[in-house]
Amino acid sequence: MELSKNFDHSAAEQKWYQHWLEKKYFHSEPDDREPYTIVIPPPNVTGVLHMGHCLNNTIQDILIRRARMQGKNACWVPGTDHASIATEAKVVQMLRERGIAKSSLSREDFLKYAWEWKEKYGGIILQQLKKMGCSLDWERTSFTMDPDYYQSVISVFIDLYNKGYIYRGKRMINWDVKAKTALSDEEVIRKETQQKLYHLRYKLDMPGDEYIVIATVRPETIMGDTAICVHPDDERYKHLHGKFAFVPLIDRRIPIITDDYVTMEFGTGALKVTPAHDSNDNQLGQKHNLDVVDIFNEDGTLNTEAQIYIGEDRFEARKKIAKELEEKGFLLKTEDYTSEVGYSERTDAVVEPRLISAMVGRYEKNIRTCIVCRYGR
Amino acid sequence: MKKISGPALSAVMEDDVKFYPSKFKNLYRHWMENIKDWCISRQLWWGHRIPAWYDNDGRFVVAATEQEAKELFSTQYGVNNAVLKQDEDCLDTWFSSWLWPFEVFKGYSNPNNKDVNYYYPTNTLVTAPEIIFFWVARMIMAGYEYKGQKPFSEVYFTGIVRDKQGRKMSKSLGNSPDLLEMIDKDGADAVRFGIMISSPAGNDLMWDPSGNDQGRFFINKMWNALKLVKMWSLRQAQDDSLAANNFAVEWFENRLNEVRIQLDEQFRDFRLSESLKTLYSLIWDDFCSWYLEWVKPGFEQPIDKGVYEKTISFFEELMQLLHPFLPFVTEEIYHQLKEQNDDLTVKQYPAVRTTGKTILSDAILLKEVITAIRDARNKNQLKPKDSIRLHVQTDNTDTYKAIESILLKQVNAESVSYTSDSVVNSITVVVQKDKFFIETTTLLDTASQKQQLQKDLDYLKGFLLSVEKKLGNERFVQNAKPEVIEIERKKKTDAEEKIKVIENSLAAL
Numbered sequence: 001m002e003l004s005k006n007f008d009h010s011a012a013e014q015k016w017y018q019h020w021l022e023k024k025y026f027h028s029e030p031d032d033r034e035p036y037t038i039v040i041p042p043p044n045v046t047g048v049l050h051m052g053h054c055l056n057n058t059i060q061d062i063l064i065r066r067a068r069m070q071g072k073n074a075c076w077v078p079g080t081d082h083a084s085i086a087t088e089a090k091v092v093q094m095l096r097e098r099g100i101a102k103s104s105l106s107r108e109d110f111l112k113y114a115w116e117w118k119e120k121y122g123g124i125i126l127q128q129l130k131k132m133g134c135s136l137d138w139e140r141t142s143f144t145m146d147p148d149y150y151q152s153v154i155s156v157f158i159d160l161y162n163k164g165y166i167y168r169g170k171r172m173i174n175w176d177v178k179a180k181t182a183l184s185d186e187e188v189i190r191k192e193t194q195q196k197l198y199h200l201r202y203k204l205d206m207p208g209d210e211y212i213v214i215a216t217v218r219p220e221t222i223m224g225d226t227a228i229c230v231h232p233d234d235e236r237y238k239h240l241h242g243k244f245a246f247v248p249l250i251d252r253r254i255p256i257i258t259d260d261y262v263t264m265e266f267g268t269g270a271l272k273v274t275p276a277h278d279s280n281d282n283q284l285g286q287k288h289n290l291d292v293v294d295i296f297n298e299d300g301t302l303n304t305e306a307q308i309y310i311g312e313d314r315f316e317a318r319k320k321i322a323k324e325l326e327e328k329g330f331l332l333k334t335e336d337y338t339s340e341v342g343y344s345e346r347t348d349a350v351v352e353p354r355l356i357s358a359m360v361g362r363y364e365k366n367i368r369t370c371i372v373c374r375y376g377r
Numbered sequence: 378m379k380k381i382s383g384p385a386l387s388a389v390m391e392d393d394v395k396f397y398p399s400k401f402k403n404l405y406r407h408w409m410e411n412i413k414d415w416c417i418s419r420q421l422w423w424g425h426r427i428p429a430w431y432d433n434d435g436r437f438v439v440a441a442t443e444q445e446a447k448e449l450f451s452t453q454y455g456v457n458n459a460v461l462k463q464d465e466d467c468l469d470t471w472f473s474s475w476l477w478p479f480e481v482f483k484g485y486s487n488p489n490n491k492d493v494n495y496y497y498p499t500n501t502l503v504t505a506p507e508i509i510f511f512w513v514a515r516m517i518m519a520g521y522e523y524k525g526q527k528p529f530s531e532v533y534f535t536g537i538v539r540d541k542q543g544r545k546m547s548k549s550l551g552n553s554p555d556l557l558e559m560i561d562k563d564g565a566d567a568v569r570f571g572i573m574i575s576s577p578a579g580n581d582l583m584w585d586p587s588g589n590d591q592g593r594f595f596i597n598k599m600w601n602a603l604k605l606v607k608m609w610s611l612r613q614a615q616d617d618s619l620a621a622n623n624f625a626v627e628w629f630e631n632r633l634n635e636v637r638i639q640l641d642e643q644f645r646d647f648r649l650s651e652s653l654k655t656l657y658s659l660i661w662d663d664f665c666s667w668y669l670e671w672v673k674p675g676f677e678q679p680i681d682k683g684v685y686e687k688t689i690s691f692f693e694e695l696m697q698l699l700h701p702f703l704p705f706v707t708e709e710i711y712h713q714l715k716e717q718n719d720d721l722t723v724k725q726y727p728a729v730r731t732t733g734k735t736i737l738s739d740a741i742l743l744k745e746v747i748t749a750i751r752d753a754r755n756k757n758q759l760k761p762k763d764s765i766r767l768h769v770q771t772d773n774t775d776t777y778k779a780i781e782s783i784l785l786k787q788v789n790a791e792s793v794s795y796t797s798d799s800v801v802n803s804i805t806v807v808v809q810k811d812k813f814f815i816e817t818t819t820l821l822d823t824a825s826q827k828q829q830l831q832k833d834l835d836y837l838k839g840f841l842l843s844v845e846k847k848l849g850n851e852r853f854v855q856n857a858k859p860e861v862i863e864i865e866r867k868k869k870t871d872a873e874e875k876i877k878v879i880e881n882s883l884a885a886l
Contacts, residue, residue, distance in 0.1 A: 003607060003713060007600045009564025012709045025722050030495035037499035039478050039529075041512075049556045051538040051546055051572070051584060052505070058569050059535060060503045062649055065701035069726050075496055077481045084424040084470045091423070107422050114423045128557060133565050133704045135722070142481040144473045145425070152485040153425045153473045154441055156523070161439045165381055166417070168429070168437065173416050181420040184469070185413065186510060298420075358418035359427055359466070363382040363518075 017130060026135045028075035036067035037075045040136070042144065044083035045122035046090050054132065061134045076135060079142035080123055085179055085346060091117050166361050172279040175354035177300030178347040182358060188342040188351050197337035198322060199268065201330050202228065205244040205253060212245055212256070213332055215267025219325060220318040222247050223306045225254055226291040227273040229284060232258040234269050248330040249321070250307050257288050276355050292355070300352055382409055384521035385514060394517060395531040397647045398580070401506060408510050417469045424467030432459050475515035478528035485523055502529045505537070533647050536581035543583060559589065566703040567592030573653045573702060595657060596706050602665050603710050606688060614679035622684045624779050625671040628740040629691055631733045632663055638729060640698065656699050664695060667744060671783045689714050697724055743780045746808045750788040753806045753815060756829055763817065767793040768800045771811040805882045807875050827883065834879045841872040
């Protein structure tokens with residue numbers, strides 16, 4: 001056979017990969033040899049090959065091929081991960097292109113479309129791994145929503161729940177208003193953000209024109225205030241213990257409570273307490289048995305509990321409320337203020353602390369709570 | 378209080394699950410000791426739907442099916458045939474992928490089946506450090522909880538791929554190349570080469586597109602070597618009188634063995650980029666630049682059949698060693714070398730043998746001598762076709778006798794003789810402990826020779842000064858390891874000797 005002048009990579013890649021597959025060199029079955037097994041970090045079923053995959057899979061292929069030549073029974077298991085958020089986003093986009101809105105579909109119908117998408121486009125990345133030369137055991141390809149796999153996940157959940165590792169709680173969670181889902185702490189990126197600190201006057205419920213000033217970066221949440229908190233040793237507010245004040249614009253009468261959680265030096269030393277919209281406030285609320293007023297919808301707009309600016313986006317509402325507070329004489333001053341704010345790693349939306357009912361996993365099982373969970377609250 | 382994270386923490390801290398690099402153990406421990414509750418509800422439809430069933434008052438049970446839920450509800454709350462609705466939420470994706478190592482073998486759905494018993498625990502997990510908590514830690518927990526065993530014996534953490542300027546690759550920055558386009562254009566092997574040869578930046582990698590080019594040149598080099606060797610196949614003869622060939626063959630055999638031992642060590646520590654560099658150098662320098670030159674038959678001369686077959690087998694073994702990195706070109710070359718009845722992909726490595734230290738150091742000496750003499754030839758404007766007569770002053774005539782014929786050919790010498798004195802009217806070259814006198818009929822330009830020698834002398838004197846300064850530095854001598862000091866001492870004596878030789882040569886001119 002005449003040797004070609006240069007190495008023809010396209011021809012060689014096609015020829016040899018096909019040949020290796022036909023000879024089943026990459027397929028493994030248990031036998032007497034020592035096994036060498038690698039399970040692939042399953043890429044998203046929506047995934048397309050990028051440099052990160054190139055590095056990661058080249059390394060795995062080097063290790064597996066070498067083991068195969070060292071007398072080991074080499075097995076490299078491929079597969080994909082169903083990637084909840086990413087896949088839903090792709091399916092929603094596909095539907096939009098067909099003029100269908102997700103909101104018009106039932107859960108079942110939506111899932112039919114999702115499976116249709118998966119069958120058509122899912123796993124393209126696996127074909128791309130072949131182009132790289134990866135010697136995967138294709139007969140063992142797995143998907144996290146294969147029927148057996150699915151059932152196992154459900155069974156594990158039930159098992160852990162019965163053992164007391166899972167409970168249902170009202171959780172202050174990191175909420176993504178764009179993806180409309182909860183985020184774990186690891187999915188929240190904290191970034192230094194420039195904000196404004198608003199000093200607001202809350203009229204006191206006593207004769208005369210007395211007021212207490214609180215400082216907040218979130219004037220749009222005052223409608224969720226159910227208390228004001230001061231430090232018990234703060235001389236400035238000793239005369240206000242047990243008294244009441246009114247939330248501006250909505251006139252809710254709220255108690256002035258004391259707790260040493262307050263930092264006297266920060267702002268005015270008086271904090272507004274919003275148990276539904278801040279995790280620290282939530283803890284305070286539980287400790288002092290405060291009312292919980294949740295003023296946001298899941299998309300970050302104000303709901304009817306807010307009483308005013310219903311339907312407005314939280315940041316839009318902030319601007320308008322600040323203006324209204326100023327016009328009505330409740331705004332004493334504003335100052336620039338920089339602090340760390342949480343952003344969603346996925347959508348970059350400003351994370352909204354939110355109270356939802358959720359299933360929660362704990363790493364230390366609690367027998368007492370287990371019984372309570374099992375028989376409901 | 379039983380902690381599901383307990384066994385997972387100790388497994389890593391006690392190296393039952395080994396982390397590479399090991400610095401990640403600290404990060405892992407810190408997280409495991411400060412672990413917070415895991416919110417697993419997700420307000421999504423595509424995924425594993427939470428098997429919780431609620432009545433209108435919010436009371437609930439956890440069960441796999443509606444039927445089972447109703448039965449359980451009846452037991453717990455005393456309500457028969459309650460109207461129940463399933464939780465709308467799905468589980469966090471990580472709640473499914475933490476079962477991956479055993480569930481791909483159906484280890485939970487079909488416990489103790491022959492696959493999971495054979496393949497689990499698995500060997501190596503290759504992943505990125507960003508998901509050490511999301512995924513790695515949780516897989517270890519699930520492994521101990523449901524299989525009573527670790528899911529894998531070692532975890533190799535790869536770095537992030539960055540661009541030449543050290544920035545993370547992202548679509549918005551436009552610095553992320555189209556991988557499939559690159560594979561089409563440069564070939565998968567070159568792309569694999571490029572990513573593995575990238576320079577490390579801490580734990581991360583700085584990817585440079587020139588890596589792909591280097592890969593292509595490397596592939597070309599091997600392809601050209603293939604063509605050269607195939608040409609020799611046409612003219613083979615029985616001629617074992619060629620002692621030179623015995624040296625070259627014996628040397629390369631040992632060199633291959635030496636590299637195989639190095640590779641084993643490198644692979645143990647996941648130093649794969651180093652392995653690729655080792656193989657690159659072995660093939661490009663040792664095999665192509667030296668070995669093939671040494672066994673190359675003369676113009677229109679045949680090659681000894683034995684040497685030819687050895688050459689083919691060396692080439693095959695090189696391809697075998699390189700195959701995990703560049704699978705396609707190596708398989709192709711393997712089949713082009715001769716008619717094969719097996720494929721490289723499944724060819725088993727032969728056993729590693731002991732390496733002959735002497736022949737390896739002799740070959741290093743030979744390479745240095747050839748390089749030094751060629752250098753001297755160039756500096757003295759000798760043309761390649763100008764032959765020389767070589768005189769060697771050495772205590773090691775046996776070594777030189779073995780490599781004579783290679784040396785003669787490689788420096789274009791018509792004769793070599795052994796002397797105990799310097800030779801007048803010659804160019805002097807010093808290599809290690811030996812001196813070489815190059816006799817040539819070409820008129821030597823004494824003036825430029827003198828100039829060159831003076832230059833060399835000045836350099837050596839400056840070099841000697843710096844070494845003496847180092848050795849005179851109290852702090853250095855006190856703190857350095859004895860081997861390091863010995864190296865400096867040797868540098869001093871070598872320089873002093875060379876200076877003496879040059880001063881003699883200058884005097885002779």
